[in-house]
Amino acid sequence: MNYTATEMMTIAAARALANDDVCFVGIGLPSAACNLARATHAPGVKLVYESGTIEAKPAVLPLSIGDGELCETALTTVSVPEMFRYWLQGGRISVGFLSGAQVDRFGNLNSTVIGPYAKPKVRLPGAGGATEIATSCGRIFMIMRHNARAMVEKLDFLTTLGHGPTGQERRKLGIATAGPVLLVTDLCIMEPERETNELVVTALHAGVTRDQVTENTGWRARFASEVRETEPPSPQELEALRELNARTARAHAGGTA
Amino acid sequence: MASFQLLPDAISSLVHDGDTVALEGFTHLIPFAAGHEIIRQGRRNLTLIRMTPDLIYDQMIGCGCARKLIFSWGGNPGVGSLYRLRDAVENGWPTPLEIEEHSHAAMASAYAAGAAGMPSAFFRGYRGTELPEVNPRIRFVDCPFTGEPLACVPAHRPDVAIIHAQRADRHGNVLIEGIVGVQKEAVLAAKRSLVTVEEIVDDLAEGSPNSVVLPSWTVTAIAVAPEGARPSYAHGYYSRDNSFYVAWDGIAKDRESFTRWMRENVLR
Numbered sequence: 001m002n003y004t005a006t007e008m009m010t011i012a013a014a015r016a017l018a019n020d021d022v023c024f025v026g027i028g029l030p031s032a033a034c035n036l037a038r039a040t041h042a043p044g045v046k047l048v049y050e051s052g053t054i055e056a057k058p059a060v061l062p063l064s065i066g067d068g069e070l071c072e073t074a075l076t077t078v079s080v081p082e083m084f085r086y087w088l089q090g091g092r093i094s095v096g097f098l099s100g101a102q103v104d105r106f107g108n109l110n111s112t113v114i115g116p117y118a119k120p121k122v123r124l125p126g127a128g129g130a131t132e133i134a135t136s137c138g139r140i141f142m143i144m145r146h147n148a149r150a151m152v153e154k155l156d157f158l159t160t161l162g163h164g165p166t167g168q169e170r171r172k173l174g175i176a177t178a179g180p181v182l183l184v185t186d187l188c189i190m191e192p193e194r195e196t197n198e199l200v201v202t203a204l205h206a207g208v209t210r211d212q213v214t215e216n217t218g219w220r221a222r223f224a225s226e227v228r229e230t231e232p233p234s235p236q237e238l239e240a241l242r243e244l245n246a247r248t249a250r251a252h253a254g255g256t257a
Numbered sequence: 258m259a260s261f262q263l264l265p266d267a268i269s270s271l272v273h274d275g276d277t278v279a280l281e282g283f284t285h286l287i288p289f290a291a292g293h294e295i296i297r298q299g300r301r302n303l304t305l306i307r308m309t310p311d312l313i314y315d316q317m318i319g320c321g322c323a324r325k326l327i328f329s330w331g332g333n334p335g336v337g338s339l340y341r342l343r344d345a346v347e348n349g350w351p352t353p354l355e356i357e358e359h360s361h362a363a364m365a366s367a368y369a370a371g372a373a374g375m376p377s378a379f380f381r382g383y384r385g386t387e388l389p390e391v392n393p394r395i396r397f398v399d400c401p402f403t404g405e406p407l408a409c410v411p412a413h414r415p416d417v418a419i420i421h422a423q424r425a426d427r428h429g430n431v432l433i434e435g436i437v438g439v440q441k442e443a444v445l446a447a448k449r450s451l452v453t454v455e456e457i458v459d460d461l462a463e464g465s466p467n468s469v470v471l472p473s474w475t476v477t478a479i480a481v482a483p484e485g486a487r488p489s490y491a492h493g494y495y496s497r498d499n500s501f502y503v504a505w506d507g508i509a510k511d512r513e514s515f516t517r518w519m520r521e522n523v524l525r
Contacts, residue, residue, distance in 0.1 A: 027334060027335055028335065050361060051283050051284055051285070051436045051438070052283070052436055052437065052438070053436065062335070063334065063335035063336070063497075063499045063502065063503075064284045064334030064335050064497070064499075064502070065283075065284060065334060066283050066284025066285050066334075066436045066438075067284070067497055067499075068285070068435070068436075068490055068492060068496050068497060070436070071285070071435045071436050071492060077435065077436055077437070079437050079438065079439065079441065079442070079469075080283055080308070080361070080365045080437075080438050080439045081365040081366065081368065081369040081439060081442055083365075084361060084362040084365045084366070084380075085362075085365070085366070085380070088362070089362065089380060089381055089382075112358070112387075112388075117391050119347075120346065120347060121347075122343070122347075123331075123338075123342070123343045123346045123347055124332075125330050125331050125332030125338075125339075126328065126329060126330050126331055126332075126358055127329060127330065127358070127359070127360040127361070127386075127388065128309075128329060128330035128360070128361050129330075129360065129361040129362065130360075131360040131362070131382060131383060131386050131388065132360055132361070132362040132381075132382045132383075135381070135382075135384050135385070136381070157387055158385075158386055158387045159386060159387070159388065160386060161384060161385030161386055164385055169385055170385060173384055173385055175384060175385070251499075252499045252500065252503075253500065
């Protein structure tokens with residue numbers, strides 16, 4: 001079966017979630033991956049959105065973090081202060097799923113500005129929940145499209161802590177949670193190397209070359225001693241993802257799911 | 258006790274030039290009708306507080322109502338940029354906009370602290386990020402018992418909080434259902450408050466004893482504004498107009514089409 005690079009990325013990210021995870025879900029690519037996991041191998045995964053919806057089971061992907069679909073399908077909906085204090089800060093979430101405009105080799109994220117803060121070339125949306133998601137969740141998964149503009153040598157602004165500007169700051173701050181353990185792109189899978197915490201390529205998606213990864217990475221990309229090939233999407237995974245996307249497109253065009 | 262007013266009268270008596278104003282509603286129940294009335298009445302130099310500025314602050318900023326924005330996530334959810342917010346920050350159009358930028362956890366805590374009558378909010382946050390370097394109102398204190406450094410931000414104490422709710426009863430008690438966001442905290446933190454509602458009913462009896470209800474004596478004014486959250490939504494009444502959020506991207510991208518849209522749809 002043919003598939004796109006975006007489909008491969010979403011499916012590879014979905015596979016990382018386990019049935020017993022409680023996942024704090026960002027909107028966009030993370031939400032697609034999380035709901036695909038729920039539709040395939042991890043029907044028991046608990047999805048939590050920052051709008052206060054706990055165990056949301058949306059039939060279509062929400063456009064916003066607070067679509068009615070999330071509340072209508074949730075086990076319970078709490079206020080936003082309660083969400084951030086009891087559920088996130090309280091340590092109830094095992095995985096945070098994030099994305100950003102820029103990531104560096106240590107998994108730090110920028111979603112604030114391109115250019116100088118005081119006179120930005122592009123004013124990005126800002127931190128949202130990410131800053132505290134990154135330090136309060138047990139582990140962090142990241143999903144991003146692979147290109148040199150997004151995967152940069154140096155962030156324009158550090159919005160969300162990964163392992164820190166030199167890979168050691170998170171440890172030095174004594175933060176108890178693991179931080180970034182996985183970055184899935186449309187080309188490959190990267191994981192932090194032991195000790196240095198640098199994201200290195202541990203798997204290439206089928207048909208992707210090392211040169212492609214090198215060319216599209218803003219830092220000098222390194223490869224683990226053993227690089228696997230990502231298992232291609234199964235027909236079941238592809239079918240579930242395409243159904244989810246089709247239902248979503250119909251719903252957001254103004255029809256019903 | 259809350260007084261029932263027409264929306265234009267309520268805005269005119271509660272919102273003044275230079276006020277600090279919070280229009281809240283987390284994706285759901287965003288008070289668009291009230292924001293549009295503020296634009297029509299030409300308010301200026303407002304300090305706007307809101308976790309997610311959304312389209313309503315994009316419109317107010319683009320119409321020159323705001324001097325300062327206190328926020329944590331300023332995008333068009335699931336779509337992209339807020340171009341009027343960006344134009345104000347990047348180019349000072351139509352007027353320069355000062356920003357004070359936080360995270361969601363900080364904003365939620367700051368509202369809760371305001372509601373609790375506290376001067377500031379403490380939480381575990383902002384660790385290892387550059388946000389404290391650009392926002393001097395993010396500080397750290399050591400826990401007196403454990404020594405753990407905790408983030409501290411000032412409480413939100415807006416002059417006026419404005420929210421939209423499903424309904425009020427004839428005594429002015431207000432019911433909010435669905436994604437309830439920070440609206441209760443915003444109203445309890447504010448000096449004055451305005452609640453726009455879909456409808457007035459004889460009693461709020463339906464629902465569970467734990468429904469979010471703001472008693473009449475916590476609300477300054479109530480104005481009936483049917484569909485007053487569109488293109489946001491009101492759980493149980495109408496759904497979010499996602500296609501308008503997508504369309505806004507094109508409308509707001511340039512100054513002319515934005516100005517024309519506002520003239521034809523809001524300033525009429």
